[in-house]
Amino acid sequence: MDSMSRVERSLAQAIGLAQGSDGPPSLTAAMRYAVIPGGARIRPRLCLAVARACGDDQPALSAAVAASIELLHCASLVHDDLPCFDDAALRRGKPSVHKAYGEQIAVLVGDALIVLGFQSIAVASQVAPQRLAALIAILARSVGAPGGIIAGQAWESEAKISLTEYQKAKTGALFAAATAAGACSAGWDEAPWHALGERIGEAYQIADDIRDVVLSERDLGKPTGRDHVLGRPNAVHKLGIATAVSRLEDLVGSAIESIPKCPGASDLRAHILAEASRLLPRELARPAA
């Protein structure tokens, strides 16, 4: 089964844990709406690519971990779209959760997806219970305070913002969790795998900035030019388009150099190069080295 299918199947299983004939219908429907269908599933597929590079001896666990990373990502999208933050009407080409289900349900969907992220790993961990504590800790650090994606979002409410901490937390943390948890789910030490995710996260952030400036709303499935409207830092505004593209290419190269020694290093390298080539709008992409 290809990694996209594994991610989708594992997400559907996780969402199944939250369904039940006795639950409030809008909440459970909106949880599914927020997660399925998704985007490119970049983080969970990265997680699976690292697990595979490390031997992937417990594929049910690695698939659940990958799905959890996506659930936590979807939770943050739902809450970032709320009226008190970006007030975004569109997400992944359809109305955002609060536009479709109301603000109350959108708050609760984000909450319930966070819970589900931890629950689904715990359920899957019976095949390797000794890996669970480290997996929960990796995900919690990448999502919570002081350095996870929630903290990253909180920097936007500060009068004085630390740009490095902001981007590291807002984007880098969950990518670092994807590589660290991918290794951990296969029984490997997570520590050497953080750098890879952080660099890919930084590259992704720059690619996102570029897309926000270059692409149309129809191409992207969500409003563009939002960084300008919301006064958020954007690498293209700061560096210009050419320097931003070259910085992105450097980061991808440095990410690949950081891959720790492992049985599947060359396939992992190929996965990252293929992903990187999809990050840029076609007219800006150069053939992968």
Place this chain on the structure above:
Amino acid sequence: MDSMSRVERSLAQAIGLAQGSDGPPSLTAAMRYAVIPGGARIRPRLCLAVARACGDDQPALSAAVAASIELLHCASLVHDDLPCFDDAALRRGKPSVHKAYGEQIAVLVGDALIVLGFQSIAVASQVAPQRLAALIAILARSVGAPGGIIAGQAWESEAKISLTEYQKAKTGALFAAATAAGACSAGWDEAPWHALGERIGEAYQIADDIRDVVLSERDLGKPTGRDHVLGRPNAVHKLGIATAVSRLEDLVGSAIESIPKCPGASDLRAHILAEASRLLPRELARPAA
């Protein structure tokens, strides 16, 4: 150390995990504000009372589990107080989190406290890693969809509400988690301990309804008469005060009868009776049987 001190110490340790010199200052300050000082800490003290009744062989773990239950409870209070729900200005005798720190930070504080609830158990579980998966599963079910406190809150957004499911989820679920996780943290099978928590939760819900009708805002530290204003079901409106009080007493008796066989059953019984006597406004309380 008495159970209140154990809860407070464990909460302070958990909050410490979320602090860091590189985190966004408002978020970390507001997380502490939402948790400390607290209320009566009924749920975490119940959790510890059950752990003690079961021998409490890993007191660092049971204390962390008790704190997690309180963190998840505080998260739900912060989100329930938001403008899109109750729009409550006061909580525990001081401005609610969104009044003190703004709506954005309040959304993120709730999110980050949910994450911290799972993280702090994972960190404490190294003394008994084989208990972690069950503990995470108990907490997740009691908080998430379809039957946890988030689902309970979501029932308020439904046109057609199932009153039983609503109250079971909104209040009962976390009490049931307190007793089940208390037993599980001491290495006992959780299953026989759910009924105790569910009955205490139901008693607590009725006591809360009575206080909402009878007490003044100054006594309670939060607005009263809110059920009437918000059109929420309230046992006193439905049954009258005398029947509600007698129903509460029946539930406490039935909770005590449900205590499974365990070494510390008589102390646990005394704990529950003492707690029950504190639930009612003084003028309504009868001496405990």
